[in-house]
Amino acid sequence: MKLEIGDVFIRGGSPGHAMIVVDKAVNENGQVVYMLTQSYMPAQDIHIVRNPARSDFGPWFPLEDAKPVFTPEWIFAYNQLRTW
Numbered sequence: 001m002k003l004e005i006g007d008v009f010i011r012g013g014s015p016g017h018a019m020i021v022v023d024k025a026v027n028e029n030g031q032v033v034y035m036l037t038q039s040y041m042p043a044q045d046i047h048i049v050r051n052p053a054r055s056d057f058g059p060w061f062p063l064e065d066a067k068p069v070f071t072p073e074w075i076f077a078y079n080q081l082r083t084w
Contacts, residue, residue, distance in 0.1 A: 001065045003034055007083045009076040017074050019049060032063035
């Protein structure tokens with residue numbers, strides 16, 4: 001799976017939600033982690049999302065193709081990831 005800074009997880013619906021990939025790191029073994037941000041309506045500020053499933057990772061999420069992305073309030077699948 002490819003994931004780049006600027007990609008967006010999008011959940012349609014009412015309410016829908018979006019989270020933006022704002023940083024990415026790769027270690028010497030090729031393992032990828034990424035950082036997400038979000039905002040609410042109106043979009044007056046943006047904040048980094050913590051990883052509730054892996055508190056030892058802080059705000060970083062490991063790139064794991066088959067697993068859902070658990071955030072504090074939303075769950076995303078990688079098929080909801082959009083790129084530009």
